Amino acid sequence: xxxxxxxxxxxxxxxxxxxxxxxxxxxxILTLVYFLLGDSDYVSTVGIEKDAMPGPLVSxxxxxxxxxxxxxxxxxxxxxxxxxxHQQVDAIISFSQNxxxxxxxxxxxxxxxxxxxxxxxxxxxxxxxxxxxxxxVYGTQDxxxxxxxxxxxxxxxxxxxxxxxxxxxxxxxxxxGTLERLLMxxxxxxxxxxxxxxxxxVFAVIQAILIVLYSIFVLKLSSVGNIGWVLxxxxxxxxxxxxxxxxxxxxxxxxxxxxxxxxFTIIPQVFFSGLIPLDLIPYHLGNLSYIMPIYYGAAAIKGxxxxxxxxLQIWGYLLGLILYSFLLYLLNTQALKKFRKL
Amino acid sequence: MDIVVSHxxxxxxxxxxxxxxxxxxxxxxxxxxxxxxGSGKTTLIRLMIxxxxxxxxxxxxxxxxxxxxxxxxxxxxxxQNDALYDDLSAEANLRFFGGLYHMEKVKLxxxxxxxxxxxxxxxxxxxxxKNFSGGMKKRLSLAVAILHSPEILFLDxxxxxxxxxxxxxxxxxxxxxxxxxxxxxxxxxxxDEVTECDKAALIYNGSLIxxxxxxxxxxxxxxxxxxxxxxxxxxxxxxxxxx
Numbered sequence: 001x002x003x004x005x006x007x008x009x010x011x012x013x014x015x016x017x018x019x020x021x022x023x024x025x026x027x028x029i030l031t032l033v034y035f036l037l038g039d040s041d042y043v044s045t046v047g048i049e050k051d052a053m054p055g056p057l058v059s060x061x062x063x064x065x066x067x068x069x070x071x072x073x074x075x076x077x078x079x080x081x082x083x084x085x086h087q088q089v090d091a092i093i094s095f096s097q098n099x100x101x102x103x104x105x106x107x108x109x110x111x112x113x114x115x116x117x118x119x120x121x122x123x124x125x126x127x128x129x130x131x132x133x134x135x136x137v138y139g140t141q142d143x144x145x146x147x148x149x150x151x152x153x154x155x156x157x158x159x160x161x162x163x164x165x166x167x168x169x170x171x172x173x174x175x176x177g178t179l180e181r182l183l184m185x186x187x188x189x190x191x192x193x194x195x196x197x198x199x200x201x202v203f204a205v206i207q208a209i210l211i212v213l214y215s216i217f218v219l220k221l222s223s224v225g226n227i228g229w230v231l232x233x234x235x236x237x238x239x240x241x242x243x244x245x246x247x248x249x250x251x252x253x254x255x256x257x258x259x260x261x262x263x264f265t266i267i268p269q270v271f272f273s274g275l276i277p278l279d280l281i282p283y284h285l286g287n288l289s290y291i292m293p294i295y296y297g298a299a300a301i302k303g304x305x306x307x308x309x310x311x312l313q314i315w316g317y318l319l320g321l322i323l324y325s326f327l328l329y330l331l332n333t334q335a336l337k338k339f340r341k342l
Numbered sequence: 343m344d345i346v347v348s349h350x351x352x353x354x355x356x357x358x359x360x361x362x363x364x365x366x367x368x369x370x371x372x373x374x375x376x377x378x379x380g381s382g383k384t385t386l387i388r389l390m391i392x393x394x395x396x397x398x399x400x401x402x403x404x405x406x407x408x409x410x411x412x413x414x415x416x417x418x419x420x421x422q423n424d425a426l427y428d429d430l431s432a433e434a435n436l437r438f439f440g441g442l443y444h445m446e447k448v449k450l451x452x453x454x455x456x457x458x459x460x461x462x463x464x465x466x467x468x469x470x471x472k473n474f475s476g477g478m479k480k481r482l483s484l485a486v487a488i489l490h491s492p493e494i495l496f497l498d499x500x501x502x503x504x505x506x507x508x509x510x511x512x513x514x515x516x517x518x519x520x521x522x523x524x525x526x527x528x529x530x531x532x533x534d535e536v537t538e539c540d541k542a543a544l545i546y547n548g549s550l551i552x553x554x555x556x557x558x559x560x561x562x563x564x565x566x567x568x569x570x571x572x573x574x575x576x577x578x579x580x581x582x583x584x585x
Contacts, residue, residue: 003441007427007434014429014470177425181486184391184419185442186411341395342411 001191001198004182008169008199018165022203026157026211033153034219037145043067044115047092049076060122061093066115079104090115138306143222150221151305152274155298158208158234159241160266166200167245167258175254183340189333197242197329204238205231224308230301233314236321237297243328244293250335269294274302296320343404343416343493343525344369345390350399352385358548359385362399365543365553367527369404372520374536374556375529376568377545383529384422386545387498390527391419403494415443418492418524422499424479428472432463432482435471436489443490457485460515477508484512488519495519497528501535513538536560536568544571 012018045067050058052073061068069089075082079092083106090111092104103119105112124131139148173179182192208231215221223230245258248265252258272278273294278286289295300317303309311318345367352360359382367373375383388394390401392409401408403417426435433454440450458464461481471479480500487495497516501509516538520526528539536542542559544552552559552571563570 003438006441007430007438010434011427011429176428177421177423178427180393181419181421181425181439182442184393184414184417185439186414186444187442340393340409342392342409 001187001195004187004192004195005198005202008196009202012165012169012199012203021161021165022207023210026161026207027214029157030153030211030215030219033150034146037149039144040114042111042114044090044111044118045069045088046115046119047071047075047079047082047086047089049073049094052076052095053093056126057122060125061119063125064118064122066118066122091119093119138224138308146219147222149275150215150219151301152298154211154215154230154234155237155273155294155301156270157211158204158238159244159269159294159297161207162200162204162238163241163245163248163266164258164262165203165245166196166242167249167252168255169200170196170246170249171252171255171258174249180339183336189336189340189342190329192336193243193246193329193332196246197239197325200242201235201239204235204242208234208238221305223305225304225310227304229304229309229311229314233297233300233304233318233321236318236325237293240293240297240321240325240328243325243332246332247328247335250332250338268292274298293321293324296324345373345494345525345527346400346402347386347390348400348402350386350389350396350401352389352394352397354385360389360396361548363545363548363550364399365550367525367541369525370520370523371540372516372526372528372538374539374542375527375545376533376536376542377529377531378572379531381531381545382548383531383545384498385548387496387527387529391417391496415490416493418487418490418495420483420487420495420497420500422502424483426471426479426483426486429470431468431470432458432474432485433467435482436486439486440489445490453489453491457489460488460518461485462511477504480504480508481512484515488524491522492524494525495527497526499529499531501530501532509535533568542568544568546572 012022043065046061047069048058048061048071050070058068071082071092076092076094079094079102082092083089083104087106090105094102094104096102103116105115170179173182183189212227212230212234216223216227244265248258248261252261268288269292272286272289272292278289296317300314303314303317307313347366348364350360350363351358363386375386377383385394389396390403390408392401392413395409403413406413427438430438436454436457437450440454445453455464458467461484463478463481463485466474466478471482474482484497484500487497501512504512513535516526516528536556536559539556541554542552542556543550544559552562559568559571560566
């Protein structure tokens with residue numbers, strides 16, 4: 001087993017693209033996610049018909065973090081046409097006797113939502129009694145989306161990248177004939193799977209340490225709990241990914257076919273990883289998450305990073321990952337019987 | 343070690359690939375499995391090494407029924423494709439396979455040097471296999487197969503796609519390995535190669551049409567070319583089909 005693990009390590013190190021995929025790609029994508037989901041310094045632009053609006057509201061709007069553009073009465077009445085021609089304006093506030101205040105936006109988007117939040121803040125400032133303060137058991141009102149969802153990406157990367165590399169390596173082993181040759185030596189079938197797991201496990205440990213340190217110390221992703229548990233979870237998740245990749249490789253005869261299976265194997269797991277709250281998924285489909293390994297990893301990482309959980313709170317998820325790996329190990333050793341009965 | 347193949351048959355889904363094949367190879371000889379492409383040579387080799395189970399019949403190597411885990415230590419196998427790790431050097435490939443045979447470090451180092459010299463790749467030992475030519479890969483594949491000094495060596499089309507000069511060289515190496523006491527089973531579709539062997543099993547459509555010493559087989563032909571035996575087998579089967 002140790003010889004196989006060493007070979008996997010040496011072979012992966014000799015393939016520069018695999019090294020980049022394991023160590024550089026997750027940091028690069030995390031950085032992009034950080035900028036995409038992080039705090040934005042975007043200032044919304046709101047169009048108003050100054051004369052038709054109450055003076056205090058105009059003043060309150062001007063005090064918010066907004067660019068206020070003054071519109072003519074015609075432009076305000078033809079708000080949709082104006083927005084089509086002036087896409088730098090995010091929202092137009094218009095007043096009428098019958099329908100009161102109307103906010104018109106170009107399309108439902110986060111840009112529009114930000115403008116609406118500022119308008120609501122302006123209105124709340126006119127009536128302090130209507131002001132609502134939000135407070136949370138975990139997290140704060142002003143934390144960015146990256147802070148809220150960052151843990152999901154830690155789970156996704158530790159699973160996805162190792163899955164791809166190990167799945168492809170095993171397919172290559174089969175298609176190149178080396179698996180048959182390997183199994184004509186006295187190595188046991190279980191040792192083949194364990195050797196692969198140990199070999200990629202080394203990369204998984206280094207990858208997990210890199211990702212966690214980079215997220216917490218460079219991207220300032222907040223973590224309430226002990227990051228040691230996050231590391232352990234990520235390594236267990238990556239070990240599961242190796243077995244998962246091995247199992248999927250049984251059904252693929254080329255590297256391309258591993259890629260073709262991603263929509264069936266990985267994409268559904270992304271949806272059930274915590275990006276979308278499982279309670280919101282209709283028809284109890286959220287329960288499907290229990291058959292997806294990423295769910296266990298993401299739930300444990302969230303527990304530690306967001307709720308400050310320790311081993312006593314996350315052991316069930318870790319056990320889920322270990323059981324998943326063990327079942328896949330049994331499945332994979334059975335699958336190798338195709339190449340050698342013994 | 344001798345090999346005894348008794349009434350072995352193998353079917354893949356709809357096709358009967360090996361049909362009731364029986365023959366015995368004495369220890370220390372080179373036996374050639376000769377036949378056109380698709381005749382069942384590779385399947386027969388895979389059955390003999392225990393990679394796939396026979397539907398019927400038995401295979402014994404040195405009196406031990408195959409498949410047998412302990413016997414894998416004594417078998418060397420060179421598959422039809424090179425089956426090497428392209429991202430590793432020649433030396434790393436050998437070191438890896440040597441480790442799987444539990445060879446101790448000092449012995450392994452010595453043996454790696456020996457086999458690399460034998461296949462004339464010593465000066466390329468540090469090169470990655472992906473930079474090797476087809477012929478170099480074949481020779482390295484042979485080196486991997488003989489690394490653990492097997493008592494019995496299975497070679498599946500070892501000279502396919504090899505130029506005549508290198509082919510000559512490879513056959514000389516087979517003779518050296520045989521002279522060291524190893525039994526060699528080599529499949530080929532190159533009819534001329536039969537003269538390099540002690541015995542030959544002629545496989546056609548999954549059946550053993552002839553098995554004898556090469557000298558005797560050549561005496562059965564009119565002009566000393568073994569193809570004649572296939573022509574008569576082919577015309578017999580076509581005649582049978584037309585009836």
